[in-house]
Amino acid sequence: xxxxxxxxxxxxxxxxxxxxxxxxxxxxxxIKRISSKELSKKMNVTASQIRQDLNCFGGFxxxxxxxxxxxxxxxxxxxxxxxxxxxxxxxxxxxxGHALANHGGFERRRFHLVGLFDNNPAKIGQEISGxxxxxxxxxxxFIAKTKVDIxxxxxxxxxxLDISNRLVDCGIKGLWNFSAVDLxxxxxxxxxxxxxxxxxxxxxxxYKIQEREHHKNLTEE
Amino acid sequence: xxxxxxxxxxxxxxxxxxxxxxxxxxxxxxIKRISSKELSKKMNVTASQIRQDLNCFGGFxxxxxxxxxxxxxxxxxxxxxxxxxxxxxxxxxxxxGHALANHGGFERRRFHLVGLFDNNPAKIGQEISGxxxxxxxxxxxFIAKTKVDIxxxxxxxxxxLDISNRLVDCGIKGLWNFSAVDLxxxxxxxxxxxxxxxxxxxxxxxYKIQEREHHKNLTEE
Numbered sequence: 001x002x003x004x005x006x007x008x009x010x011x012x013x014x015x016x017x018x019x020x021x022x023x024x025x026x027x028x029x030x031i032k033r034i035s036s037k038e039l040s041k042k043m044n045v046t047a048s049q050i051r052q053d054l055n056c057f058g059g060f061x062x063x064x065x066x067x068x069x070x071x072x073x074x075x076x077x078x079x080x081x082x083x084x085x086x087x088x089x090x091x092x093x094x095x096x097g098h099a100l101a102n103h104g105g106f107e108r109r110r111f112h113l114v115g116l117f118d119n120n121p122a123k124i125g126q127e128i129s130g131x132x133x134x135x136x137x138x139x140x141x142f143i144a145k146t147k148v149d150i151x152x153x154x155x156x157x158x159x160x161l162d163i164s165n166r167l168v169d170c171g172i173k174g175l176w177n178f179s180a181v182d183l184x185x186x187x188x189x190x191x192x193x194x195x196x197x198x199x200x201x202x203x204x205x206x207y208k209i210q211e212r213e214h215h216k217n218l219t220e221e
Numbered sequence: 222x223x224x225x226x227x228x229x230x231x232x233x234x235x236x237x238x239x240x241x242x243x244x245x246x247x248x249x250x251x252i253k254r255i256s257s258k259e260l261s262k263k264m265n266v267t268a269s270q271i272r273q274d275l276n277c278f279g280g281f282x283x284x285x286x287x288x289x290x291x292x293x294x295x296x297x298x299x300x301x302x303x304x305x306x307x308x309x310x311x312x313x314x315x316x317x318g319h320a321l322a323n324h325g326g327f328e329r330r331r332f333h334l335v336g337l338f339d340n341n342p343a344k345i346g347q348e349i350s351g352x353x354x355x356x357x358x359x360x361x362x363f364i365a366k367t368k369v370d371i372x373x374x375x376x377x378x379x380x381x382l383d384i385s386n387r388l389v390d391c392g393i394k395g396l397w398n399f400s401a402v403d404l405x406x407x408x409x410x411x412x413x414x415x416x417x418x419x420x421x422x423x424x425x426x427x428y429k430i431q432e433r434e435h436h437k438n439l440t441e442e
Contacts, residue, residue, distance in 0.1 A: 003431060003432060003435045011232055013425060013428050013429075014421070014425055016424065016425075016428060017418070017420065017421035017422075017424035017425060018418075018421060020424065021418065021420075021421070079428065079431065080424050080427045080428055080431065081427050081428075081430065081431045082424070082427065086427060086430075094320070095316040095317070095319040095320035095323065096316070096317075096320035098316040098320075099315070099316035099317035099319075099320055100419075102316065103419065103420075105401055105419070105420045106420060106423060109420055109423075109424065111423060111427075149430065150423075150426065150430070173430045173433070173434075174426045174427070174429065174430045175426075176422070176423055176426050180326055189433075191433075192426060192429035192430045192432075192433050193426075193429070194422055194423070194425055194426035194429065196419075196422055197238070197239075197242065198321075198324065198326070198417075199238065199242075199324075199326045199327060199330055200235070200238035200239060200242070201238075201397070201415055201417055202327060202330075202332060202371075202397060202415070203237065203238035203241065203301050203303070203330065204231075204234060204235055204237075204238060204415055205371065205395045205396075205397050205413060205414075205415035206301045206302050206303065206307060206332075206395070207234050207237060207300065207301055207302075208234075208395065208413035208414070208415065209302065209307075209370070209371070209394045209395045209413045210224060210300065210301065210302045211224060211413075212394070212410075212412075212413050213394075214224045
């Protein structure tokens with residue numbers, strides 16, 4: 001199995017981490033095999049959608065036998081590059097950067113934190129999760145010496161364009177951007193970008209509340 | 222226009238905040254009218270998808286005239302309940318809770334922070350963004366006196382079930398859950414839940430990186 005030749009829709013791609021997460025839970029419960037129907041119930045997606053999704057990546061099931069949990073987990077892990085892993089740095093060590101540095105779930109999925117950066121002299125030299133905070137001015141030197149795949153941008157939006165341009169020039173592969181500004185550097189095709197808009201998720205909750213109020217008998221997840 | 226009688230797919234619902242965000246940007250630029258084609262380019266969704274999405278909520282465009290930006294913005298705002306607004310509390314004032322309390326984007330969308338809770342005596346009585354931290358033991362008393370629509374759960378997963386049950390008993394409308402455990406209280410139909418899995422977004426970035434490495438000429442957003 002391999003990455004598909006054709007472009008896969010972002011809607012499908014966004015389901016892959018969820019498959020990975022649920023399969024990991026099944027593995028932890030020592031469940032060896034799951035039907036697309038059972039997986040469908042757990043994921044809240046139709047069984048035919050699951051078959052279509054996985055067919056984008058070559059398909060992994062056998063008609064009537066369901067999916068081998070460990071095999072599928074490993075294959076998705078490989079599609080996402082988690083078998084090799086990624087080294088990450090965080091730029092901006094305010095409360096958000098701090099929370100992200102302490103987030104145990106990233107390390108477990110082989111996103112290894114190798115550096116922290118801030119331009120506040122009071123923070124430089126301090127440690128979070130055993131990683132020292134470096135002066136943001138030294139970013140280029142650091143990346144020249146240390147392999148860095150992903151930069152996590154947890155700094156105010158004012159600094160975001162300058163920093164992202166510097167990171168692209170350093171040859172970074174991915175930017176995970178929390179600044180609430182859509183970075184469009186990916187249009188230059190130089191770097192992969194994932195913009196996080198926390199308020200989108202809060203507004204989705206708002207919709208669910210409105211829906212519950214108006215249709216008390218509906219139970220959309 | 223109104224909330225639809227039929228269940229709308231979560232994929233469509235998750236696009237509403239993005240429409241809202243982009244329309245807000247257009248409004249700020251004093252743009253009065255936009256074609257579905259232009260909106261499509263900005264959103265990276267096909268024009269026919271946009272028409273389908275908005276048709277779920279009654280449709281707002283006139284053939285050949287495009288969409289009235291201000292009207293559409295206000296209608297979506299109403300669908301999401303942002304015209305009335307929501308009062309929110311945050312449970313857990315570690316770095317994540319602190320970052321969320323300081324997030325200016327929520328207040329701007331009429332999610333008003335009215336309370337902060339923690340069980341650490343060293344934090345109780347302190348203020349973040351002008352809101353005092355209250356002892357989590359006093360949660361029920363607080364909610365009995367103050368209207369609270371949404372609780373933001375920024376505490377470790379160990380405490381999450383107990384707290385969410387208490388909040389549901391208090392009649393809270395929505396839970397925004399950052400604990401990396403899927404809360405399934407919504408199955409009881411008692412409360413709207415939005416589980417945030419930050420690592421899903423990081424894994425989506427991982428996919429984009431893999432895709433770029435393998436197909437340098439593709440530029441999926």
